[in-house]
Structures are given as C-alpha cells and as structure tokens.
Amino acid sequence: MTSLQIEFNEKDISDFLERIEVTSSNLSIDYLKRIVAGIIEHIPFQNVTMLTNEWIRPSEKMIKMDMLSGVGGLCTVRNPFLHEFLKHLGFQVCFVSSTISEPDCHISLIVHIDDADWWVDVGNGFPYMEPVRLGDESIKSNWFMSYRLKSENGRYYVCHKLKDKEWEINHHFLHEPVNYSIFDRMHHLHYSVPGWGPFLTGLRINRFWQGGAAVVRNEVGLSPNGWEVLDEIDKLESWLLQWFTKSGFLESVDLESADNIWRKEQERWKDENKN
Numbered sequence: 001m002t003s004l005q006i007e008f009n010e011k012d013i014s015d016f017l018e019r020i021e022v023t024s025s026n027l028s029i030d031y032l033k034r035i036v037a038g039i040i041e042h043i044p045f046q047n048v049t050m051l052t053n054e055w056i057r058p059s060e061k062m063i064k065m066d067m068l069s070g071v072g073g074l075c076t077v078r079n080p081f082l083h084e085f086l087k088h089l090g091f092q093v094c095f096v097s098s099t100i101s102e103p104d105c106h107i108s109l110i111v112h113i114d115d116a117d118w119w120v121d122v123g124n125g126f127p128y129m130e131p132v133r134l135g136d137e138s139i140k141s142n143w144f145m146s147y148r149l150k151s152e153n154g155r156y157y158v159c160h161k162l163k164d165k166e167w168e169i170n171h172h173f174l175h176e177p178v179n180y181s182i183f184d185r186m187h188h189l190h191y192s193v194p195g196w197g198p199f200l201t202g203l204r205i206n207r208f209w210q211g212g213a214a215v216v217r218n219e220v221g222l223s224p225n226g227w228e229v230l231d232e233i234d235k236l237e238s239w240l241l242q243w244f245t246k247s248g249f250l251e252s253v254d255l256e257s258a259d260n261i262w263r264k265e266q267e268r269w270k271d272e273n274k275n
Contacts, residue, residue, distance in 0.1 A: 002187075004180040006060050006084035016068055016085070019043070019246070027090050029113050032120070033130050039082065039122045040129055041209040044072035044249050047199040050191065051258040055200075057187035070248025074199060075123025076187055079107040080180065082122055086111060093120075094177035098158075105186045105197075106171055110134075117175065119149055119156065126160065126170070127208035134175060143224075144213045194265040195273070201266040203258065207244065214243035218262075233259050 017024055020038030025031040049071060058066070058077050066073050067081040079095075086093045091111050096119075098106035109120040111131065118131040129142050132149045134156065139148045146161040157172045194200040205216040212224040219231040221239050230236040233256050244250055 002057075002181050002184050004060065004080055004084065006064050006081065006088075008064075008085065008088045012064075012068060013085075013088070019068075019070055019248075027113065029116075029118065029131070032086075032091065032111060032113065032118065035082075035086070036120055036122055036131055037129050037210070039078065040127055041207060042246060043067060043070060043078070043122075044205055044207055044244060045074065045078065045123070045125050046072050046205040046249070046253075047074055047203065048205065048253045048255060048258040049073060050199055051203075051261045052254045055191045057191050069252065070246055071252050072249060074125075074190075074204075075107050075121075076183075076190065078123035079109055079121065082120070083109055095180060095182075096173045096176065097178045097182055098171040098173040100171040101197075104182050107183055108171075108173055110175065110177070119158075121158075124170070125204060125206060127213065128158075129208065129210060142208065143211050144208055144215075195269040201262060201269050203262050205240065205244075216240070 014024070020035065020042045022034045022038045049066065050073070058073065063073075063077050063081050066077055072078065083093055083095060091113070093109055093111045096108045096110050097104045098108045100106050107123060111118045111120055117134045119134060120131045121128050126147070127142050127144050128147060130140060132140065134149070135151070137148055137150050139146050145163070148159050150157045150159055155172050155174055158170045159167050160170045161167045189196045190199060198204070202218050203216060207214050213222060215222040216230065216236070219229060221228045221230045223243055228239060230239055236259065237255060240250055240255070
C-alpha cells in the first residue's frame, strides 16, 4: 500500500510558479485554471525518463524533483505532484480513479472550490487546458482538440473530438475519492511490462498551449508548422530544440538511449505477439 506525502517550502512554491509563469494568488478557480494551463504549456509530458531510468514507479523525491526542475513526466508524475502542490497551497483536492483500458489505470483529480467540484487532469497527454466543473457539459476547445465532460448514471465520461474526427470517449470515472494506493497495480505494470501501456514501446513528448502544440509520437512530430518525420535522432533533437526551449528538460534527459530502448522494446513486443 503506497502512500503519498510531498513536502514543499516557500522557495519550491515560488520557483515552480515562476517556471509555469503563474503569479501567486488567492485560492480561486481562476488561480487553478492558470496553474493547470501553465503546467500543460511549460512542463513536458514525456516518457523519456521512464524509458531510461530504472523501471520502477517514481518515488516522491523523483516526482518532486522532475516537476520542479522542468523535466516533467507522465500521469504517474504529473497528477500526483499537482495533488500535493495544490494541497500545500490550501486547495481541497482528492484523487479519482479513471478507466481507460481497464479500471484504475489512470489518475485524475477533483478540486473543490466555492461549493463546486472541478475535474483536473494534467497527466493524460491531451491538452485539458482548463478544469471542468462537474455538471458542466459544454465543449472546451483549443488548437489541438475539443473535449467535454458528460455524465451518465453517476459516471463522468471524458469525450474527445480531434480535428476531422468524431467524438469518442477517452476515459471515465466515478466522483468518489480514492487512496493513492489504488494505483499500485497500474504503476507496477506501466513500469515493468512493455506493451501493457504505450510508454515502454513508444516515444511520447508533448506540450500544449492555447494556440498551438508540439507533440512527438514515435517517429513523427506535430507543431504549428505541421507534421514532420523524426526518424533519426539528429532530426528529433533539432525539432525539440525548436519547440522545447525552457531549461530543465533537454539538458537533463538521454534522448539517444530512450530512442534505442523504445525501438528495441517495440520490436520485442511485436515478435512476442505475432499471430
């Protein structure tokens, strides 16, 4: 049973707010919105460190270090960090368990502000640029996609509409607080079984802002300039240098090793799952 307890001092808070370009404020939905948008824009969603580090779930120390330094990570890093960060600021926040491929395989957050509950997710690799109040089914849109939160029979369904695509359900959850330990199995499988999720057999790096996105998925990159093939490490590095300009990420990761690992694990997984 894994617990979560990350401590912050005032320098941690001020440094992180500066990194995500947010000014400290009173506890409000506007402040929460700016924190969420700032993380999605300025902290990379990436599995490079997952590939190159020891394949075990990130510790509290690593979660804190990778987010404060701008290295970023996956939902296993980003949403737990945000839970603890918001809690330290004084927000009322809890974990909820989302179903994607199976139950308890994704972490989301609910934040209670002014007698309303708001769904927050900075860890799914999609640009949920603003929190959504539970019960609000209006469409939220940005350069990359539209999304909405629909409710049915007590469950909330996160629905996506990408460009030129139909609406589809990405994941769903109950509005029931859960302990961090409910994700123990998901953490173990994500970090030990290539093919259970996409993150040991592929490459994912992205950041989003309201008017654009920089997204790497295996050998291709999407930016406001369009799609580009990034099938060589030099091309990948050059592309990332253009779109990930803040310090902390590129100088801290081993892209070449990550690139070699995901390709090798993808081939191994394909061989093991032929027919």
